[in-house]
Amino acid sequence: MPKYKIIYDRKNCISVGSCALLAAEFWKMNPTDDKADLVDGKQNEKQKKDEVFELEIDEKDLHQNKEAARNCPVNVIRIFDEKGKEVTL
């Protein structure tokens, strides 16, 4: 089954919360700073100071995360396929 990778630029999240409404299993608002957390996302070691998180997802979870990405007003959620090509939202 194809895998996809979410890449989330948390630093630039502006706390709108539509991701958490549209894909609640994957996105939760963090009460500490009101930004979204990518549930189980791993921080990219090379970009630690930039707060970039990554998570691999299966095809069955693609649709809801595409919705989250499409509705993020600052486009800080991006999704890539196995070949590293960005998924069209």
Ligand code: SF4
């Ligand atoms: S939709 Fe985008 S800006 Fe809004 S909380 Fe989610 S990641 Fe942050």
